[in-house]
Amino acid sequence: MSSRTIRALALASAALAASTALAACGSDAGEAKSPTAEASSIKLGYFPNITHAPALVGVGKGLFAQSLGSTKLEATTFNAGPAAIEALLSGAIDATYIGPNPAINGWSKSKGSALKIVAGSTSGGAGLVVKEGINSAADLKGKKIATPQLGNTQDVALRAWLKQNGLTTDTSGGGDVSILPQDNATAVQAFAQGTIDGAWVPEPNYSKLILESKAKVLVDEKTLWPNQEFVTTHLIVSQKFLKEYPGTVKKLLQGHIASVKFIKDNGADAQKAANAQIESLTSKPLKDEILTAAFTNLEFTYDPIASSLFTSAKHAEGVGLLDPVDLNGIYDLTLLNDLLKADGQPEVTDKAS
Template sequence: MSSRTIRALALAATAVLSASLLAACGGDDDAAAGSTSEASAIRLGYFPNITHAPALIGVNKGYFQSALGSAKLETKTFNAGPAAIEALFSGAIDATYIGPNPAINGWAQSKGSGLKIIAGSTSGGAGLVVKEGINSPADLKGKKIATPQLGNTQDVALRAWLKENGLNADTQGGGDVSVLPQDNATALQAFAQGSIDGAWVPEPNLSRLVLESKGKVLVNEKDLWPNGLFVTTHLIVTQEFLKKYPATVKKLLQGHLQALDEIEKDNAGAQKAANEQIKALSGKPLKDNVLESSFKNLTFTADPVASSLYTSAKHAEDVGLLKPVDLKGIYDLGPLNELLKAAGKPEVSDSAA
C-alpha cells in the first residue's frame, strides 16, 4: 500500500471520527435541551423565623427533598429580606421565602425581570408592642420605636400607620416618632432595658416582647387589613430558574404544600418540627409559650393575599421608601394552581382587588 493511500485512509478515518464526535455532541445538546425542566439541584433561602414555618417544617421533615426526588435541595438562611434578594440576584440562590416589601423592591430593582412570586406562605403575626403608659398614637410622640430594618415589611407598616395617625418619622430617626431600624435581637434587648419604647416586629418577637418583657400590643397589624389577612411571607423564584426548570419548581411547591398540610393536620407536630429546625439553625429553640403564642397569631396559607402586596407597595410609596412601580406580572401562580386543583383545593388569585 502506497504512502499516499495510507494518508488518504487516515484522513478518511479522521473525518469519520470527527463526524461521530460531532453527532455525539449534538445528541448531548438535544438531550440537555429536552431535560431543561429538571434541575440537578435547587438552592432555597429562608429565615430561622417562625413566620417562615412552612420552610422550617419542609426542611426538617424532608418534604422538599422527598418531592424533589433526584434534584438536590441546598439551603441557605438569611436574617433580612434585602440580603436574600441580593443573594437571589447574584445567583447564590434560586428561590427564597421572603416578605412582601423586599420582593417589591427586588421587582422594581430588576425592572420586572428578576423574580416571580409563586406561592403564599404566611399571613399575619406582626404588630406594635409598647411599654405601659402608651395607650394611643398620640402617646408615641417623642418616643423611640424599633423596626427590623429600614424599608422592610414591618418598617413600612409602622411608618404608614404613623402617617395615617398624623405623626411623621424620617429615615434618619427624626420626626414626631424616632424610628430606629435594628435587628430583632437588639430590639428585644433594648426594649427589656428600657432604651426603646416599643417595636413593630414579626413573630416570634412580638410574643417575646409581651411574654418576656411585659410589653403590650398597641397594634395587631391584622386588625388593619380586610378579613385580618395580609402577606407576611411568600415564596419567590428567579424568572430564569422558573423558565428553565419548571418541573423542579413545581416539585418545590409540592413540598411547600405538604408542609402547609402538616400545619393544618397536626399543628402540635408542626410546631415541634419548626422549633427543632430553629434550634438546629440558631442553637436555641423557642420557649413553648412563645412558640404557641406565635402560631396562634399566624395564618399559614398558599394564598399570597395579593391585594395586600399592592397595598404594601402603595404604603412604601406614600412614606417615601419606594418610587412608583408597576407590579403587573410579579405573580406566576399557574404551577401552584395546577397542584391545588389536582388536590381538590380552591385555586388562588393574583388580583389586586
C-alpha cells in the first residue's frame, strides 16, 4: 500500500470519527440546536374554563398562531390537571396551562426533570361558598363540602384552611368535615338539590353558585394570601421541548403576552372572545352575568406569583396529599423576562418570598 493511500485512509478515518462525534453531540436529548431553534409544531394544552382565559383568547383570536409564524399550533383541551400532566409526561403535549398543584405533582413525580413553569396566567377566582346558616368554620362540623378533585388546587386549599381552624378531614370523606371530590357540574347540581352544604370551587362555578343557587361566601380565597394574590393558572413547558426549541417557546410566550394584553385592554370584547371559544369547545357558553362576575373576580397576569406556589406545596404536605418536595428549579422565567424587559414592563420573580 502506497504512502499516499495510507494518508488518504487516515484522513477519511479522522473525518468519520469527527462526524460521529458531532452526531453524538447533536443527538443528545434535550440539547438546544441554538437559542433561536424552532420546532415545526407545538402541542399546547388548556382547559375550556374561564380561569384559562389567556389560552382561550390566544387560541380563539389567533394570537398564538400569529406569534408562532411557521410553527404549527396543535391545541388540545383537558378537563383536569392530572390528565394534562400525564400528557406532558408522556410527550403527547409540549406545553399546557394548568393549576399549581398538578404542576407540583408533575415536578415531584418526575423528580424535577419533566417541566418548567415559564409564565403566570391567572390569579384569584376561588373560594368556599355555603348554604345559609353556616357562618363560621365551626359551623362546618358534620357538613358535606365539595371540591373539584382529590388533591387538586381547591381541594388542598380547603383541607389546609379546615386544618388551620382545628377541623379534621381524610381522603375518604371522613373526619369533622366530609369532603366530597366531584366534578364542578355535579357540585353545582348537588348544591342546588341540597345534598351538599357548600363547595370550594374556582370560577366560573364560584359565581354560578352565588348567582344561581344563592350560595353565600364563607371564604374568598384571595383574602388568605399576601396582597390578595395567589396562582390559579400558569403556563408550563416540557423541559425537553424548552431545551430543544427555545425559539418556539419564546414565540409561544409572545402570544401569551399578547393575549393577556388583549384581555387587560379590551374588557367586554375579551370576555366575549373567551366565551366564544368556550362555546366552540363545549357548546355551553356562560351566561352573561356569570361571565362578567367571573372576570371581575380574576386577575390575568404574567407573574406566576411564585411565593404562593411554594406555600401551596407546604399546604399539600401538611394535609398528607404530597410527600416533601424540593421545588428549587421549577421555574425558568428567563425568556419571559427578556420579553417583558424589551416591552418596557417589569420583570417577575421566581423567589419563594
